Amino acid sequence: MIKLNCYYPVYYICFALLYIVSLFPLRVLYIVSDFVYIVIYYVIGYRKEVVFSNLALAFPEKTAADRKAIAKKFYHNFADNWIEVIKMISISEKAILKRISRDLTAFEDIHKQDRSCHMLMGHLFNWEWCNAGVPTGVPFKTLVAYSPITSKILDRLFLYIRQRFGCILLPNNDMRRSMMHYRHSRYLLALVADQNPPSPEKSYWLNFMGVPTSFLQGPEKGARMGNIPVVFLPVIKVRRGYYEIKGILLDNNPGSSKEGELTRKYVAALEEIIRKFPELYLWSHRRWKNSWKEEYRKLWIGN
Template sequence: MYYLVYPFMYLISLLPFPVLYGISNFFAYLLNHVIKYRKDIVLDNLKIAFPGKTEEERKKIAAQFYQYFADSFIETVKFLSISKKQMLKRTSGTYEVINTLLSEGKSINLLCGHQFNWEYANLLYSSELKVPFVTVYLPVKNKVFNKIMFKIRTRFNAILVSPAEFGSKLHHVFNSQHALVLAADQSPATPKSGYWINFFNRPTSFLIGPEKSAVRKKAAVVFVGFKRVKRGYYHFESVLLTADASQTDKRGQLTCLYRDALQKAISDDPANYLWSHRRFKFEWQPEYGNVLG
């Protein structure tokens, strides 16, 4: 099946961007108005995050989200054939903080959120950084599309590792200088297993793994925020959270710093976030402990 699907998707990727964005417009309309893909979840999330906005304002953000969502899918298909020159023309990033840390011999944990388009960020940073670039990713359940996504994400030398493999693979990489990228806004598998932190003024469970990993390795931690400059063009901003995670004073402090940076990035462009996932699916209970921040 892979050898049928891949050539078809590759041929689609050869279409010029204006044609691909025409296809995206059609799919965005279907997702928003016909299929209504997770629309209740999208609107509920926006109501929690932006209670001060009117219903009409939130619906407008939702419509823009569906456009960004569709664009992200179409752009990912384009990555099957896009040249490095073309990719670099459409992306920019700040590297001063990262380059300084690398020149000091530090390994870096790059924390990001599910902003669009994270696939562009993966290609840009994996092509530009001069150390092994490791991405923790969730495999796609469909084996054919998982193989295609793996091919896309490793085009410019990224090293992919699944959460299940994280503890047992790549010791040869992690024992030397490297950059590890984590989308740290995934919800924990169970509410008890996370840090409970206020996110958009609501107690929300955050993964503890990114913080614990950085502290254990004494890694520098950098937040990477995504900005959509215009359609098909992105800027990625690197913000230092700490030069040595082991020096943070208390449990959850680093995760709170990440929360602050992510919340600001989302607030700057509310539609540019994956509102269709259940970020607020757990309700805080007293037995989970104190809300950290």
């Protein structure tokens, strides 16, 4: 008996509807975003407990009123982020690049050395727009590690959006095999390195925003093994709908660095941006889901 798959027609219906929405000017879509903000903050209260708990951990020195102000700005940016993702379905390369100021000199310098490069990012709004800003501005093939989404419809939609401007997506659950095809070429591998590790007992531990925090070991170990230069790429929201990205070299020769040093540099750079622009970080993410235990002491890399 042949089992019919209803996934394809549902996907194309969803895509068509979102494509039509994406055709509206951003000034109109931001009106929608303002409404979405009211719904998710005041009506639904989407992950409010997580957001305020994270802010209390990260900024214990701030008053409750200060943290509430950060939370409100975060929810505004959170709503804008997803509206801007929808806009990516149809926006032209020329139009989106007018909204992204880029300084990618660090990548150009590495390419002149005839070497590949790893790019570490964080969950800073709007990291999705980097999928347009980076590949079109660097002399590398841009590979992006991504987590496949459980929903086939959403997964295919995000694959379409993220690959429109030249990114090559590699599933992070099969990175070793996926990377084999590019091992003899010069590439840029983008990693969002502040994910919550699934195995805290196999992570690096150090203070992040003053809290003992687990970080994936993979980004550092991969760079050190191949002595691949590493660049940090923060995203700064200049104003609504306009962003700035600038590559910051973390280590040109990580193979000669001590274990943990690269991760410390990354965390310090990310924390500096978050403290300066706290409203741009994804506070609804359960970043401190893994709790520190004394048994992890041998994994501690903090100063």
